[in-house]
Amino acid sequence: MIKNIKKQPAKPASRNAWAHRRSSHAASTQKQEKQGLKVIPFGGLEEVGRNMLALEYDDQILVVDMGFGFPDEDMPGIDYTIPNFQYLKENKHKIVGVFITHGHYDHIGAIPYVIHEIGNPTIYATPLTRGIILKRQDDFPHQPKLNIETVHKDKEETIVLGHFKVTPFHVNHNIPDSIGLAIQTPLGLVVHTCDFKFDFSPIADEPADLGRIVTLTSQGVFLLLSDSTGSEKPGQAPSEKEIFDNLGTIFEHAEGRIIAATFSSLIERVQQIIYLAERFDRKLVIEGYSMKNNVEICRSLGYLKIKKGTIILPEEALMLPPEKLVIMCTGAQGEDRAALMRITNGEHRYFKVEQGDTIIFSSSVVPGNERSVQYLTDSLARQGAKIFNYRMMDIHVSGHAYREDLKLLLNIVKPKFLMPIHGQFSMLRAHEEIAQLVGVQKENIVIASNGDIVEFTPEEGKIIGEVPANYIMVDGLGIGDVNEVVLRDRELLSKDGMFVIIAAIDAKTGKLKGVPNIISRGSIHLRESKELLDEMRGLIKRIVERTATPGYMSNWAHVKDNIREQVGSFLWKKLKRRPMVLPAIVEV
């Protein structure tokens, strides 16, 4: 399962030239820092998630977003990945502020790990985003207080941070209070769309503020940084109104209980389910820690409209007939410990699946989760539930602009330069193709990698250097202490397990004392492998006899090498497996 492909393959030219790149960057910085505008993506390119980007002009840096990413399947045990912030740490005196564009974890999740390492600069966020950031800080009680300022998407505010004059504008996503940024710089206007789509009939939001975008960009746009996540999808992203109507049809025909699962961060959908519960005279129970948290924050800040009495406690729900109840919960991805899985497995404190239940998966399936979701679906179907998912009906839409939406934006904004951001490399490339169709010059489009220093001058945009941008892995309390070696060991251990061989050797005679102790995990079932173990002990004895020189201590390494090698070959011959073999010698 170890993937051969590097997550972020360096471009061929720079593959072997880290030192060179560093020095050329230093050189170019000296020469050009007064004239060029630098854009440095630390994450979010060549991937979906882990978004963090900096604009640098003169000696000032503006940071946009600070998110985490979810680990790949070749990172076992890792909780999540955050962007490498070494460059920001080294240049923290230059940072003039941090803008967070919306409250999703791939945009806010790295804050507790990064913000204090880079001098605790002021964070600017809309009220809901701010609320979610502050709630998250509760999980990090020992950290100093955040400096966080509120900005508003509808007040025509401009925040002046040195060279950067930042005006937020409203875009649609699937969480309210999402903003894009119009950033006036000495070189001209930079527009950062962040994650966005246009929805002209959203349910829990206002339509994206097209008028404001037109006004803000009417003087010409120097550079557009724009979301590429949906650039491979033809047409326009459907409106949430369509999703809402389809969900309504399901509610209309459901005869028993409804269990609606979605992402807890998908506030737009959460509101739709609340509205539908109220319309169809059902009460609503909320299950799942993150779902409860988010509903609470959104309600208290006025971003969710919930009638009094709609939400009830699980104890109360148990008294209601099934046709009067909706359970809204987490777990649409088949996550092990989420509410829907516990309900399905009969492990939930209050609820289990019942004949006649209608289960709604109002979400996409995140790549990698297909099998878990299939097993969840099967298990629900087996228990007599009726299941609806996005393959059967349009009951989910992504929060990202599709191809025609991207064309619309490009037509309005008419940027001189374009740098596609947010998305796999193939998505950045697709975005480039779209932009050319709309009239952006090919040479004015820069496809960059995480860590690239892209410099824009009035004449051109180009990659002039690199900063470190590898994944920083978070595992429990450890940030970055799990490295490639540790990960590779985890992979190896998970494939064929390991054998520890403890040999007690008499230092004077070089002879084995007693029988070698063999500990094995993840390789074979020891109790059923007595014969194999006996053979192995015999082999170890012979190895020690042949290689241990009495009284000559320093050759233990040699004995261990021999055990490792020969026991390894023995196991390969016997089992065609390659468990890790770890010899230890105790002198007695």
Added chain:
Amino acid sequence: MIKNIKKQPAKPASRNAWAHRRSSHAASTQKQEKQGLKVIPFGGLEEVGRNMLALEYDDQILVVDMGFGFPDEDMPGIDYTIPNFQYLKENKHKIVGVFITHGHYDHIGAIPYVIHEIGNPTIYATPLTRGIILKRQDDFPHQPKLNIETVHKDKEETIVLGHFKVTPFHVNHNIPDSIGLAIQTPLGLVVHTCDFKFDFSPIADEPADLGRIVTLTSQGVFLLLSDSTGSEKPGQAPSEKEIFDNLGTIFEHAEGRIIAATFSSLIERVQQIIYLAERFDRKLVIEGYSMKNNVEICRSLGYLKIKKGTIILPEEALMLPPEKLVIMCTGAQGEDRAALMRITNGEHRYFKVEQGDTIIFSSSVVPGNERSVQYLTDSLARQGAKIFNYRMMDIHVSGHAYREDLKLLLNIVKPKFLMPIHGQFSMLRAHEEIAQLVGVQKENIVIASNGDIVEFTPEEGKIIGEVPANYIMVDGLGIGDVNEVVLRDRELLSKDGMFVIIAAIDAKTGKLKGVPNIISRGSIHLRESKELLDEMRGLIKRIVERTATPGYMSNWAHVKDNIREQVGSFLWKKLKRRPMVLPAIVEV
């Protein structure tokens, strides 16, 4: 990463009643064995792959298919899974024959592991299927010879095996020589479609023999066993002609080299690529071990039409201009060591990706491979290749009947009873719904699980018992020796790694001798964790001093328990990780 869901959850009624089920089965067998026809699926239900099924009447058993499945992501290190064959082993004297319906590994892959354990019964297969089975046996040189007979899909043959009179009929799939089976039994005709679709304009095959199916089933069908894999897909499966035309468009516009990746078992598509190479005057290189093998078998048996001179060696290909070359290869799933990955990573002996290459992924993405395929795609795009996949154009179609195709079959066959086979539980359920639309009575449809004994009498079909049907895991040379405990250990090791603690204790004094030896893998980077290790050694010393009783040997277990527990807590407190802690004590 350990999934909570059981792969094949038993139905609630039978969850705790294995002993009971076994005895009730024995009882029912005695009572009814003269009258009922039993169908026992050992695999292939509640999953895609690992197909094996038995029909049993009186004291005779007919086996259909013997395939393997690919492991789930919670089975690290496992090569593949095969069906549990314990029931067949115990009843091998009853087996009258084995029919293999086509040459895909999910239908033939378990033969080398199972056939000799169940008395080496005669295998019946069409010529191509037979060729592929025999080629595979080369990998198992120490096995006795297979008894294998050839049947023909177009010769109106009927093979009489005791109570069962089997007539194969031709269906489409994506490998030639695929058959369904019309099986005359004392209770009436049983139709087993196996994997099938209808294609009225295939490229490398004849259309499914609808006329034969009509004739064979015109006297009425007692029971239909039918493929459910495509039952959730609306409409009809597109014809291979459409795929061929779309591939033709890509060939027509490709200016440089074409690299076409597909499954090596997808012989239909392989033929299309060969035809297109010839039509557009390109030479063809074949890369990938399984691709070369399959082309060779199919060509020698006359199932692939290849003009002389079309296929060339890689050395010759290097001399050709790019627009004259097609490389047909394995690796469309992003598999690590497959040809396409090696070409992409610059590790291939002859080829690397070049600017202007056209890459065709003529395959779907198997669930679980999405990320690997995305990384492969990105890496290719980064090197300047133009990529086509099934999301952009219809250049792949599955080999399974869609909803309308299933309706067509049901309308022709008009079975009294239906037992949906092949597919996830949700697909079996969807197939049930389709059948009801077409007029099959709900009570005459049996949705079973792997291992169920389904008995059909003229009056009814019902589940009357169960046989063992858990996954048998194949890992290297081991068949079934990796059990749940070993897998769980692999999962745990892969998450947080392990610490082995070796304490040498003086048996007389109960005191530690020297410093404890700590071996760790997959947990932390030891060299950077000196402080942690020192603390841990101090802790171990204290534990030994507190708990080891001098001269009293039998409490080493107690000492070890204490080390395991307290070092575990220590690491949790320090790292918020739970590595496996394995203490060993050496008496000195």
